[in-house]
Amino acid sequence: MKIRVVSSKEEINNLGSNEEMIHLAFRPSNTDIFNLITKCPDVKALHIPSSYIRTISKSTQMFLEMKGIALIEGDVWGHRKDINEYSEVSESVYERFDQYRANGLSDEEIAAKMERELHMSTDLIKFLLKNRK
Known part of the structure; x- marks a missing residue:
């Protein structure tokens, strides 16, 4: 995006x-x-x-x-x-979302993990997760 x-x-x-x-x-x-x-x-x-x-x-x-x-x-x-x-936001970020979801992580857990990795705000990550196409 x-x-x-x-x-x-x-x-x-x-x-x-x-x-x-x-x-x-x-x-x-x-x-x-x-x-x-x-x-x-x-x-x-x-x-x-x-x-x-x-x-x-x-x-x-x-x-x-x-x-x-x-x-x-x-x-x-x-x-x-x-x-x-x-x-x-690169496609690799979305691929990681998919990978974490496949491993059974909730959106909350993904947001917390990705915030540290990507230096993105939790709100932005949650928005991207919610609007994943």
């Missing part, structure tokens, strides 16, 4: 309408999130750093929930926006 990294509110206008997962590397206002959802109607999840997610209002959280958009806490580690505007 590709995660589009957005570093500023000005970048929202440059997003394509087909974006499904977006990491906001800035502190978004309610208006920024509304504009983003309007610009990208197919978005399934917003990935926001821990320090910023606490500032998302309850009304915006309810709006996202009503739209079926997951609000995921976490960072995109080791990503260089100047090289690529997307951070990508």
Whole structure:
């Protein structure tokens, strides 16, 4: 899965309408999130750093929930926006999910194990597990 990294509110206008997962590397206002959802109607999840997610209002959280958009806490580690505007979850991560599931691990156990291995947030791993295609 590709995660589009957005570093500023000005970048929202440059997003394509087909974006499904977006990491906001800035502190978004309610208006920024509304504009983003309007610009990208197919978005399934917003990935926001821990320090910023606490500032998302309850009304915006309810709006996202009503739209079926997951609000995921976490960072995109080791990503260089100047090289690529997307951070990508490799197919090998999904293969490991499948391997752990075949070994009888629950999604909770997989998330805990993979968080340490991949330096991904538990919320992101749970979202990926839930939306495994």
